[in-house]
Amino acid sequence: MSPEKGRVQLSPESSCALFQGQRQARGGSGPQLDPENGAGELVLISVYIQLDFTDDPWLAALSQPLTVLAASASSAPVTLTGLNLTTECNVTHNGCSYCACLSGYQWNSSVCSHHQPCQTSIKHRPCGCLVLNPTEVGYCQLLPPASVFNTPDSQCFMLAVQHCPTANTTYICELQSLGLSPLRVTVSVTIIQDGDTTCPEDSSTVAWNVTRAGHVAQAPCPGDRTGTVKRPCGPDGVWGPIHSNCTDTGLLALLLRAQLLQAGQGWPEEEVSQILAQLQEQVEAVTSPSDLLALVGTMTVLAKVVADTGTQLNCSALEAVLKTTDKVLGMNSSSLWTLALRQMPSVGSSLLLAVETLAHSLCPQDQPFSFVLPNVQLQSQLLEPTFPANYRVSFPTQPPLQAWIPRHSLAPLRHNGTNVSITSLVLQELDHLLPSNYGQGLGDSLYATPGLVLAISIMAGGQVFKEGEVIMDFGDIDGSPHCVFWDHDLFQGKGGWSDAGCQVQAASASPTTQCICRHLTAFSILMSGHTVPNNPTLELLSQMGLGASILALLLCLGVYRLVWRFVVRNKVAYLRHSALLNMVLCLLAANACFLGAPLLPAGPHSPLCLAAAFLCHFLYLATFFWMLAQALMLAHQLLFVFHQLSKLRVLSLMVLLGYLCPMGLAGITLGLYLPRGQYLSKGACWLDKKGGALYTFVGPVLAIVGVNGLVLTMAVLKLLRPSLSEGPQVEKRQALLGVIKALLILTPISGLTWGLGLATLLEEVSIVPHYLFTVLNASQGVFILLFGCLMDKKVQEALRKRFCCSHPPRSTISLATSETCISANSKGRSKDAR
Template sequence: MDVMLPVIMIFSLLVPFSSSQTTSYVTECPSKTNEAEMNGKNEFQRKQCNIKIKEFPCPGLSQSSTITVCQDRANDNCSRQTDQYFGAVESGKKASRNCSNNQKGTLKKKCNTDGTYGPIEDFCLLPELSNLLEVIQNTTELTKNIAHFVGKLANISILKDISTPGNLIATVDIIKIFASVTEASLNQTVMEDFFATIDTIVAESTLSAWKTAKTEHPNSSSQLLWSVESFTRLLSPTEDTFNISKPNIQLKGIRIQSQSNHSYWVNFSDFSEGHNRWLSGAVTIYQEELSKLSDNSLVISIAYATLIDILDQSSNTNDSKLNGLILTTIAENNSTHIQMDFLPVDTTLDPASSQCVFWKFNLNGTGKWDSMGCRFELSGSNVVCKCTHLTSFSLLMSRFHKESPGLTLITNIAIGISVACLVISLIIEGIVWRYVTKNRTSEARHIIMLNIILSLLTANICFITSGYLAPDTRVCMMIVFFIHFLYLALFFWMLTLALLLLYHLVFIFQYFSRAAMMITSLTLGYLCPFIFAVSIFTIAYFRNHYLRQDKCWMNTEQLYLSLSFHVPQFTIVTINFFITIVAIFKMLRPTIGEERNSHTNDKIMVKQIARSIAILTSILGLCWAFGFAFLKKDTPIAIDYAFNILNGLQGLFILVFGVIMDSRVQEALMHNQNLVLKDMQQSSVYENLTTSTSNSQ
């Protein structure tokens, strides 16, 4: 068979084609088990392989010819596939061919991993759009005849199908060039033509084409929004109130009149026709804000019905989605305060999770949703957004909410109680310090306990302080850094205490020097978390990721920032949990000569185990294990409350189980109490003696 193959190939090349002939072209896929390549003698070198055969019509030939395509059965991914028009392409890549009928651009097909081509992606350009795009490159000609070019684009959008990915991108490019014109004054007729084009390219029938277009041009939807906002500023209407209404986009506006005492209010509520959802929104600018604008200047609002499906939903909140109209408002002063009423599209989302956001344009043409300068209020079924600037706004909502007012209040109360208890713990430690640090083991434990108390106390104080600070300020950044560092220090000190416990359980009769204990403890307790916190801060600061923009808190929506807290937390809690299990098993083992048959002894053992679990859970931070539940987005609200209450009250648990229930602390307090009583008795005797002496005289 190997000998016959070159003969067959030479014969097929020498014999002329005929209509009854069948020609076979052999194409082989490179793989680990199947190789075919030409050597210097123009002969095939073959290796044994297990292949499957696919046949397709031979491209470019009229007769009944076939192409044999080999694929390695060991790996069913398409390493090579042949199509009638697109030829062969590697898996995961796109094959392309030039457009026909005098159209510029390409047709593309993606080779899927299952060995099949996806649908054709049409990036061809209509000749009319291509010609218009070339003509308007002349800035002088564009400015002079802008109205003519806008009307021409509107006619193309009405008479031709521009809903393909290639034509959508070309139309956005044309509109972007239109928006670059700054020295023009356009009447409402021209703006009607412009909005007719926008209405066509954002229709619901174009949504799938937009999805394809953005795979090649991801900034196209952001550029469209910017272009509409910029071009609309050229409008110069003759009336004091004006509007343009299309099925997918509406414009409403007014001319400012100094003698008017009315506020600006426009309502968009008639989008229901042709859409499978109810869309509604309103824009309000109060009179005191309007009075700051120049007389005869314009305030214009634009509402988009379908742009929520076209614009990227990238934001600081990964599990949120757009849930309202996109409303753009422009005026001569972008610092004008504005109020918008949104009717949520998806009523299953939690209203308390609402975020009022605006589209923040970047210099490179991209953008994302941002909440800076905006806050929300709930008003019946509506969400009211109040912002301190103008641009394009919408509403982000999620199905699950982590920051309800009730939960925040309970958390703050629990942390307040914790702070008070930690202060009491510090006072007690100060009173009993000389008594409880007489031997090395007790001294080591109380040094670690003291640092746990100090870390948690200062972290809680910083946490409470952050709630009163404005986001994205230097003070806020400093407080958030200390929160991160101090909570990490808390966990590392709890790990140090757990390792000390394990050391005494395993090495019962071995002791360590005080210097070694101090160096190890301080390195693990403060140096490690400090290096970790500084490293994360440096990375996030230069990426401008460190702070949230809606509150003074670390931007945990960035995955690496979230993991910088959760990974050490979960690792240390897991280690401490296993050390707790080891301690309990050590307690269950009877000592030499101890009898374990007594029912009374079993009761004592159960009490000791329960007491040990309570103590170790509080001082080793095992309650933080509830945080594992938050790895899922749909965490039950009961877990949310349990996590915040238990960890908010950790200071109380440390006071009760870590300080007061310590037998040495109790002995020291009793000793100090006896000394105080003795001093009081001596003072009383002295006073009585003094009084008696005075009376005798």
């Protein structure tokens, strides 16, 4: 419907109004009201009227009834019942009008395209204010529910809301395009009511609007940066810190150019070098984590373009890559890198792969090539048709790093006319930026690294050659080293350290750490923070202690061979010395197995190493379970003096406890941890403590020590509280003294030794627990010989009788007499030992 127009001139100042009203009509196709009631049809119309006001309180005029003249004599009069202002115009000195649309209205697109926008300090939305000539009239129209505004550099989508929401509302804008997935954008509107706590307006860095407490305000990035900045409003109405997600527009432009190259738009041979040169200049613009991620992202995309298209770099382009990488690695890791790693933990792995790919893409005409910077060192060499004996390269790092590839690894590349180039790249400080991901066999422990990564690659005929043996010398490394490489395929493409195909070997001519790997990639060294350092003194003490322990145990067997029939003339003595004899046999076999294990080839694929670890685990456990059997037997003699078991039954129970229980524990440990690759320790035929297999040995040992301690406590209490119902006082006290003596022998040997053993698992700094544990553990055989065998008075008497031909007294009373069986009709006197 065309609007009916009228005009009332009152003053030079003008205002445009849109009238929405009701018109009485006597005909037409619209809804009809009852004519008897004198009511006509109600119609929503648009009428343009220009109002001029002479008085300042001009708003009062709008509240008065208005009469609109009929357009023609035949037209019915119109009564306006509602009025909304749409446009506000200010007349300039030359008669033109600056007309701006009020909230909820906009100019028609055809009108907007034929008029200039207003040039004022007030920022209106696109096509919100137009310049009208003096002879022109017009008014803004009601906004549709959704509209689009086009500007030279962007496109704005606007949603018109007729009524202000009464509560917080979330709007979802869905953009759809043919062939692409829909894009959803969420817009949250927060309603602020009277009495709500708010943060005030602030324009310190950017313009922050009034924000309700507990919400986060967003604003566009200032200056030549793209993105948003966020600032939380605290519950007390105080602004919080600003969180920036702004990226330099120059870095984003380079990233976009690289992405267009990847999509197939452009000439990689020309543009890759140009982008790399500009990227080197843009490093100085990196001031935020987003800038750093954009820079690394550009290098990553360019590396993919170079690899996919076979593009070769010249010297200047590769120098730009290395200089950019050197500056990136030299950035303060406590600020930019830390925040960037929080947003993208794999950014270090992406940088490593990009630099590796770009480094070995140097064209053969520019080789040999050498470049040294504080954080980046590169050497690239083109091999002659007749290869040298070995390819060798060295870098002036601290400690010096050397690497060589044997000739037999290069022999398969010898083809007529084929260019073979080897690129060796050392990156300092990059290993600290890689995620702490460890592959199978390395456990979940945190490792220390020497601060460098060595990447070696071979290009033959334009193709990357990944096979071949490489030997690396990383210098004198403290701790227990692991030769590893960075596998980009681990952990769903995030990358991780792996030791597959790599092993450590000691250098023959110097005390340095050498790694041998059977493939080419990025290598480094991991030093376990929980591994006992390689110490020649500790190894010598351990070997000497084990040798002395084996000799002592053999001597103990010889003593028992001489005096056995003299010391086992009653049931208690027989059971006690039987337990001690089995303990000696188990410990002797375990020490011999453990001493010979280093001579076997280490690794989970060595059956001999696996068998040695299982036997050591079983035999050491059996030693301690026989200690437990001896303690339980003595406790039974102490508590149940008049309820004795037969010798055969007690011995059968002791054998089950001493051998069957440790065999079951060792078997369960083997079946549980071997499939996981966590059974064997790295480089040794013993249990792995990182995966938890070692704790299946330490746990039962400490439990046995605890039981022995309880028996000792019980013996002391019994000794302090004698009871007349438990037999004669003298023999009871002698039995208690025998129990206490046995426990005082067992507890220091097992408890102190393996208490220190547990400390070595937890200790990361001091080496004192390692020394104490090594000495005590290797001397257990000596302790058993002295305190378990030679200090026994029965043994001493038998030895004197054997070698001195002297007979012991007929009525000798010693701690061993507590082992005699007390008959029911005993009157307090012990039988003659003979």
